[in-house]
Amino acid sequence: MFTPRLRPAVALPAAAIAAMLAAAGCSTADNAATTTNESPAAASGGFKADTAACDDPAAATKKIEGTWKVGYSAPLSGPVAGVVTYALDGYKARIAAENAAGGVNGVKIDVSFKDDAYTPDKAKANATQFLQSDKVDSLITFGSGPVGAIADDQNAACVPLLYPSSSVQQYRDISQFPWTIQYLPAxxxxxxxxxxxxxxxxxxxxxxxxxxxxxxxxxxxxxxxxxxxxxxxxxxxxxxxxxxxxxxxxxxxxxxxxxxxxxxxxxxxxxxxxxxxxxxxxxxxxxxxxxxxxxxxxxxxxxxxxxxxxxxYLKDPSDPALANDEGVRKYLSQVTTDDRNNTITVAGWVQADLTINTLKQAVASPSGLTHASVIEAARNMTYASPMLINGIKWVSTPTELVGFDAFQTxxxxxxxxxxxxxxxxxxxxxx
The missing domain is CATH 3.40.50.2300 (Response regulator)
Structure with missing residues (x-):
């Protein structure tokens, strides 16, 4: 049930704020606090990946070291290519900053891009190459059509599709698409x-x-x-x-x-x-x-x-009221392109930031970094990314992908x- 309920933009319960600050060691202005299960695989009642159903069960539980490979099927040409450039600028900047800081517990993130021109058939062909030839560890794409073209194959392969720009309700069905985590609000x-x-x-x-x-x-x-x-x-x-x-x-x-x-x-x-x-x-x-x-x-x-x-649900980096916001300052220190004040650029940055937080949570699990631990982390995560409006969090549970838990009109x-x-x-x- 969706219940519209008004609340002040900063009205988080005091206990929740204290817990978030304790976990992250930062101020409320940072908005980067994280509340997660300590161990996705071992969490009581948490989501557990069914690797027995995978095309290659051993690949799903193999520990990843050195490099996490991401395959991005994106409309580098076609009707939305210009706008997608903004999203990719934000995405690339966040990944580059994490790699420059040493990566996720020493694991660098390597993103490969293939053009799908915003067409499902090309997205499916790209995914096939990513999965079968490139052996990527996770996928991402742009648009509901491409997600629909990719979802069956990547679920069969048990390779996570993490935070694609899509919102179709069908692919939020955990029982049918357990390895698919969409980014846009339901x-x-x-x-x-x-x-x-x-x-x-x-x-x-x-x-x-x-x-x-x-x-x-x-x-x-x-x-x-x-x-x-x-x-x-x-x-x-x-x-x-x-x-x-x-x-x-x-x-x-x-x-x-x-x-x-x-x-x-x-x-x-x-x-x-x-x-x-x-x-x-x-x-x-x-x-x-x-x-x-x-x-x-x-x-x-x-x-x-x-x-x-x-x-x-995203902060506006050009808003004068946010000039001293730690999340905005972090974002602006990483994104230096001319489009950095564009909301679409911010969205791309947040997609990468969600991915990085998911990998960090998976690394901390008893299994270490695997395809299975990453999807388990993605299904057990509450996270206030630094560029989400203060008071808004990303929420994913074993039974429901809430996504962003509030809107600002x-x-x-x-x-x-x-x-x-x-x-x-x-x-x-x-x-």
């Missing part, structure tokens, strides 16, 4: 948040139009939103594909909707908003998915993007050219 949980945010502004109900990207990611967001809206006072009166933003805008305008929900991928939101401005359509509210956080797209949309709403300010917080955190309390 589609159904985010959809319930979206509905609650709309109803807060329109308590008597509203007409909603969906701008739907035709990829697996877009349809996943759309389907989850439609399901969450059932039985509420929201009426979904139009669903318009985003293939041609001008046609999308014209369709939504003709439907006379009050709210536009953009069920899109990273580079959809700005163009759709610009198109609505071109046809003279200004809905009362525009709600974007959490993955649609590329600030450059909103800047390009100009005044038309003003007031757009976005759920977030943000509203785009065209004048300031950035998102600004609106209200308190909204906590996600499970399924």
């Amino acid at each position: 589609g159904d949980a985010e959809a319930r948040y979206d509905v609650s945010v709309i109803l807060k502004r329109f308590p008597d109900g509203a007409k909603v139009g969906i701008a739907e990207n035709q990829t697996a990611s877009g349809k996943g967001y759309s389907n989850a939103f439609q399901s969450a809206a059932k039985g509420s006072k929201l009426q979904i009166t139009s669903i318009a594909p985003t293939t041609d933003p001008n046609t999308t805008a014209t369709t939504l305008k003709a439907a006379g909707v009050d709210v536009v929900y953009i069920a899109g991928i990273t580079n959809d939101c700005g163009p759709v908003v610009q198109a609505m401005a071109r046809v003279g359509f200004t809905p009362k509210m525009v709600l974007n998915p959490s993955n649609c956080a590329d600030g450059t797209a909103y800047v390009a949309a100009g005044q038309a993007a003003d007031g757009g709403v976005l759920p977030s 943000l509203v785009w300010s065209a004048a300031d050219k950035r998102f600004k917080p609106d209200g308190d955190l909204i906590t996600i309390t499970g399924k």
Whole structure:
């Protein structure tokens, strides 16, 4: 059950804060405290990998020393390549910093990249090569379609798929995909948040139009939103594909909707908003998915993007209020590219940071660093990464991948050219 519950952005229980600080030896500003099971494999009631079902059970439990090999199937070309560059800048910077500091207990992380052009078939081919020829220790990819193409093979091989940019509920089923850990918030949980945010502004109900990207990611967001809206006072009166933003805008305008929900991928939101401005359509509210956080797209949309709403869980390194935040300072010391203030770059950094924390937890287990101990660590982890908004944690349990346990509602300010917080955190309390 997802229960929207308001709480102050820094309102963690005192006992929890004390425990986190004791474990990490840092201040509350660092936000890098970690609460984990001491031993994933031995934890009472913890997740235990079933290596007997693996294609090669011995490989799943073989101790890794020297180098942990990551295979990254990424859209280095194609429709989202430009935005993905930001994510990769953050990802590479965090990995490079960890390696420069000696690695994870002396184990260096070696990442190999292969282009999939954001197409499932190419992602599947890449995964086959990574698994069979390159013998990687873990995988990562970008998009729900590629995750779907990879998931069966990597689960059969018992090679962890760690923190890919995907949110489809199907691959969160631990019984079916125990070796897959997605990064983006659960589609159904985010959809319930979206509905609650709309109803807060329109308590008597509203007409909603969906701008739907035709990829697996877009349809996943759309389907989850439609399901969450059932039985509420929201009426979904139009669903318009985003293939041609001008046609999308014209369709939504003709439907006379009050709210536009953009069920899109990273580079959809700005163009759709610009198109609505071109046809003279200004809905009362525009709600974007959490993955649609590329600030450059909103800047390009100009005044038309003003007031757009976005759920977030990541710190904004350009926020003056966070100038002395230890997590932000750590991030800025590692990421030196021109796009370092972009939320997508931050997301890539956090994906790498989650991976590193998972490896650290696995190293500390009785089994040492193995494929099995890593997936056990990933299934038994509560972690406040330094670039998560203070008060938000990553939570994964043996029975549920919660992921980010809260959202901060943000509203785009065209004048300031950035998102600004609106209200308190909204906590996600499970399924």
